[in-house]
Structure formats: structure tokens, C-alpha cells
Amino acid sequence: MSKKLKFYAVTHDILGDVFWEVFRRGLLDAAARFDVDVEHLRPGKFSPEIQAGLIDGARHARPDGIISTVPDVAAVEGALKAAIADGIPVICVNAKDSRPEGERIPYLFYIGGDDFNAGELAGRYLLEHVKPRAAMCVDHYLYQHICHSDRWHGFKSAFDKAGVPAERLRVPGGQPEECAEAVAKYMESNPNVDAVLTLGPPGAQAVLDAEAIVGAGRTWKHLTFDVAQLQLDGIRSGRIMATIDSQQYLQGFLAVQHMWMHKTQGFTLAADIYTGPAIVDLSNIDEAEQGVKAGTR
Known part of the structure; x- marks a missing residue:
């Protein structure tokens, strides 16, 4: 029997921001769908330096993949590059390194809003x-x-x-x-x-x-x-x-899905996936509200 894949997701949450609970629902729904373990680490307050420590801790756990936000390049670059150097694939979500290819952190690709x-x-x-x-x-x-x-x-x-x-x-x-x-x-x-x-x-x-x-x-x-x-x-x-x-449920779900596909089948992407922006106003609010009640918006 093969070992179940284990991914870590490391984000920069502010406590009480409902945005991140929807993101987390995406992570967990995808974990159930693809039968993988996903552990979500977050500092509890905005501190890229604390987040870098959490990334480093995840690296030492030797997971099959790391999903991470990049809210401050200088703070988390070293930890993410160390994980990648150790052979751990990294997918960036929600907040990315905006430097051009060849200069940015060498994660696989980005999933999130533009x-x-x-x-x-x-x-x-x-x-x-x-x-x-x-x-x-x-x-x-x-x-x-x-x-x-x-x-x-x-x-x-x-x-x-x-x-x-x-x-x-x-x-x-x-x-x-x-x-x-x-x-x-x-x-x-x-x-x-x-x-x-x-x-x-x-x-x-x-x-x-x-x-x-x-x-x-x-x-x-x-x-x-x-x-x-x-x-x-x-x-x-x-x-x-x-x-x-910016459809954060998709950011969590697709990150786990694509990490699973990368690990089990070798797939990757040639470009980033943008989950937003999309306007919600009175013209389409009913659909958005259904998503909020379902925990996906």
C-alpha cells in the first residue's frame, strides 16, 4: 500500500478574516477529493518573518509539496528556496513574487488573483x-x-x-x-x-x-x-x-489538485492561473450569496 501524500499550506492570515476560512475550505475539500493529507500553517497575525519560520518547519517535515503565499519576498524567499533546493515542489497562491521569470522564487506556478x-x-x-x-x-x-x-x-x-x-x-x-x-x-x-x-x-x-x-x-x-x-x-x-x-476557494482547491497531479502524474503548467478579478454587484449577487452559504465564496 502506497503512502498517502502529505502537503503543507503556509499562509499569512489575519485572524478573523473570513476570506481565509473559504480558502481553507478549498484546501480541505481538495484533500478529501484526491485522498491526500493537507496541513495548514498560519502565523495568526501578519508577520512574513513568522511565516518564513513556518515554511522552514514544513520543509524539515519533508512533505511531498508546499503551497505558500508570498506576501513579502524578502522575508520568505530564503525559506522557499531552501525547500525547493531540497527537492520539495512549491506552488505559490494568493500573493506572488512579481519579479520576472529567472529572478523570482522558482516555484512551479502561481494560482490567485491578478x-x-x-x-x-x-x-x-x-x-x-x-x-x-x-x-x-x-x-x-x-x-x-x-x-x-x-x-x-x-x-x-x-x-x-x-x-x-x-x-x-x-x-x-x-x-x-x-x-x-x-x-x-x-x-x-x-x-x-x-x-x-x-x-x-x-x-x-x-x-x-x-x-x-x-x-x-x-x-x-x-x-x-x-x-x-x-x-x-x-x-x-x-x-x-x-x-x-478573487475566488479564494479555487486558490486552495486548485493548488492541492495541481500539486497532486504534479506528484502522481508529472503534470505542471506553462503559465499562472488567475482566479480573479471578477465584479460582484446587484446584477449577480444571488449566485455569489449561494456560494457564501455553501462556504465556497
């Missing part, structure tokens, strides 16, 4: 529907994060092309009251800002909570990232215009 294009898509959507005077992007990471940085730069690129000013506000994700207060203070100090982008559920909640602090006389249009009940409720109530979906 975050710069997602940011541009968000910017174009707001510009088409709002005609804003100024915009603000709420980033719920206080530290540099590749996905969020790419989303912000794509968003700003769209606004720069339109000649509309846009700024980024960093708030401490995981601390809801502090986040809401920071957003409210910014909006009170910048009365021209009438378009807001948030990069996930923690930021979206902060902007929704800030509405009560600022008061009814101050309004803005809000577009966000990720599909969760919070965002869907916001869209139905009119407090959120739309959300950008």
Missing part, C-alpha cells in the same frame, strides 16, 4: 459610476503587503489616468474600533473624498462603522474586495456598490 488589474478594475468601476472628486483606499495592513500594494497601485493608476486624486490610508486590521476611528477622522478631514475602496472584510467593516461616527451629512460611495456576507449585505442595502472577487 491584483494590479483588480485594483484598476475597481478604479474604473468607481469612475464610471460615481464621477468622484477624490478617492481614498483603506489598506487594513499597516505593513507592506504585495497583494494590497498591487491593488492600491492599480487603483491609483486608474485615477491618475482620469486626473482624479487618490490617497491610501493604512489602518490596523484586527482592531475594529481603531480602524473605524481612523477612517472617520480621515473622511472628516477630507470633505472632497466621495469614493472609497477597501481591500477586504476588515477594511470594509471599518468604513461601514465609520459612517455612524461621521454622521448622516457626510456620504461616499464604497467599493470593496472579497465576497463574504458582510459585503453582500452591504451591496443589498446600498451601502456598498460592488466587490471584487
Whole structure:
């Protein structure tokens, strides 16, 4: 009887972000489908340095494959290269090394969203529907994060092309009251800002909570990232215009599937798999909500 394959998935989660529970469902559903063991390691707070230690621990366990995010190249590059040098195949998910081929970490391929294009898509959507005077992007990471940085730069690129000013506000994700207060203070100090982008559920909640602090006389249009009940409720109530979906269930499921195919049949891919961006608004919200109830969106 052959030994069951064992994969490790190592991600950079923020506690309380429902995004990662859906990703994890994808991992576990694929593990059951392909009869492999998948152990999911995560630092519990945003710390690429702690994540690098978890990657190194996974490497020493000698698994059949590692699935990893790359939120900060400098922090995790050494650990991932060491795993690859040991002959452990690596698939990158969700956050990638954006350097060109030959310079980037030599993982097999990337599965996840195209975050710069997602940011541009968000910017174009707001510009088409709002005609804003100024915009603000709420980033719920206080530290540099590749996905969020790419989303912000794509968003700003769209606004720069339109000649509309846009700024980024960093708030401490995981601390809801502090986040809401920071957003409210910014909006009170910048009365021209009438378009807001948030990069996930923690930021979206902060902007929704800030509405009560600022008061009814101050309004803005809000577009966000990720599909969760919070965002869907916001869209139905009119407090959120739309959300950008990167389909994280697919990121987890496809990573396990393709690692299994690589190990059992030698398959690989010639290019990355992009699971987003996709717009969810009132036109397609019912389908998205069915996915949330099923745990796949």
C-alpha cells in the first residue's frame, strides 16, 4: 500500500478574516477529493518573518509539496528556496513574487488573483459610476503587503489616468474600533473624498462603522474586495456598490489538485492561473450569496 501524500499550506492570515476560512475550505475539500493529507500553517497575525519560520518547519517535515503565499519576498524567499533546493515542489497562491521569470522564487506556478488589474478594475468601476472628486483606499495592513500594494497601485493608476486624486490610508486590521476611528477622522478631514475602496472584510467593516461616527451629512460611495456576507449585505442595502472577487476557494482547491497531479502524474503548467478579478454587484449577487452559504465564496 502506497503512502498517502502529505502537503503543507503556509499562509499569512489575519485572524478573523473570513476570506481565509473559504480558502481553507478549498484546501480541505481538495484533500478529501484526491485522498491526500493537507496541513495548514498560519502565523495568526501578519508577520512574513513568522511565516518564513513556518515554511522552514514544513520543509524539515519533508512533505511531498508546499503551497505558500508570498506576501513579502524578502522575508520568505530564503525559506522557499531552501525547500525547493531540497527537492520539495512549491506552488505559490494568493500573493506572488512579481519579479520576472529567472529572478523570482522558482516555484512551479502561481494560482490567485491578478491584483494590479483588480485594483484598476475597481478604479474604473468607481469612475464610471460615481464621477468622484477624490478617492481614498483603506489598506487594513499597516505593513507592506504585495497583494494590497498591487491593488492600491492599480487603483491609483486608474485615477491618475482620469486626473482624479487618490490617497491610501493604512489602518490596523484586527482592531475594529481603531480602524473605524481612523477612517472617520480621515473622511472628516477630507470633505472632497466621495469614493472609497477597501481591500477586504476588515477594511470594509471599518468604513461601514465609520459612517455612524461621521454622521448622516457626510456620504461616499464604497467599493470593496472579497465576497463574504458582510459585503453582500452591504451591496443589498446600498451601502456598498460592488466587490471584487478573487475566488479564494479555487486558490486552495486548485493548488492541492495541481500539486497532486504534479506528484502522481508529472503534470505542471506553462503559465499562472488567475482566479480573479471578477465584479460582484446587484446584477449577480444571488449566485455569489449561494456560494457564501455553501462556504465556497
